[in-house]
Amino acid sequence: MTVIFRPALRSDAREIARxxxxxxxxxxxxxxxxxxxxxxxLLDVGxxxxxxxxxxxxxxxxxxxxxxxxxxxxxxxxxxxxxxxATPSTDPVLAPYADLEIPDTLYxxxxxxxxxxxxxxxxxxxxxxxxxxxxxxxxxxxxxxxYAMNSGAxxxxxxxxxxxxxxxxIVPHPxxxxxxxxxxxxxxxxxxxxxx
Numbered sequence: 001m002t003v004i005f006r007p008a009l010r011s012d013a014r015e016i017a018r019x020x021x022x023x024x025x026x027x028x029x030x031x032x033x034x035x036x037x038x039x040x041x042l043l044d045v046g047x048x049x050x051x052x053x054x055x056x057x058x059x060x061x062x063x064x065x066x067x068x069x070x071x072x073x074x075x076x077x078x079x080x081x082x083x084x085x086a087t088p089s090t091d092p093v094l095a096p097y098a099d100l101e102i103p104d105t106l107y108x109x110x111x112x113x114x115x116x117x118x119x120x121x122x123x124x125x126x127x128x129x130x131x132x133x134x135x136x137x138x139x140x141x142x143x144x145x146x147y148a149m150n151s152g153a154x155x156x157x158x159x160x161x162x163x164x165x166x167x168x169x170i171v172p173h174p175x176x177x178x179x180x181x182x183x184x185x186x187x188x189x190x191x192x193x194x195x196x
Contacts, residue, residue, distance in 0.1 A: 003125075005064070005066075009059065014043065014046075017046025018046075020112065023110040023111060026177040026178070061077060073114060073117055076109050077108045080103060081104065082103035096168040096171060097182065100166050100182065102141070102165070105141045106133055124160065127142075130142055131189075134189055142186070142189075148181040162187045166184035167183050
């Protein structure tokens with residue numbers, strides 16, 4: 001079956017939220033629980049969040065993979081730029097991640113595939129799209145945060161040239177499905193240019 005990659009549409013916002021729930025190991029649910037209004041479900045919060053425009057967490061920063069008219073996966077990324085006026089998070093669960101940033105990189109906040117579509121080379125194709133976007137935006141590389149417990153995902157990124165350059169300890173919370181360390185991983189664009 002042919003898989004196509006396309007820019008996300010606003011109408012993809014709910015599916016983007018579902019895929020974020022897969023890749024974030026509960027971190028998205030935790031964030032959305034802080035933003036819920038009234039009896040709004042977590043998925044509704046996520047859909048509302050990704051339906052926005054002109055912000056980092058928008059469908060505008062998503063690339064969708066589709067097979068036979070059905071979304072099977074997505075990549076969400078945005079430029080991680082240095083903000084000298086940024087205020088560190090005081091949220092006890094999120095604060096440890098404040099130092100896990102590499103300015104002037106394309107930050108991959110989610111790469112997710114639905115069950116049955118993994119281990120078919122689609123993750124590598126998503127990463128190639130991310131590298132192309134990184135070059136087009138004249139950024140210095142790619143960065144992401146992954147969890148030590150996700151050893152398969154960590155090995156995947158390392159096979160594709162990422163190295164662990166920082167880490168923090170995950171603060172336990174009932175919505176967070178992982179414990180232990182979170183890794184900051186980096187793929188420098190210069191390394192790719194040197195090997196070209």
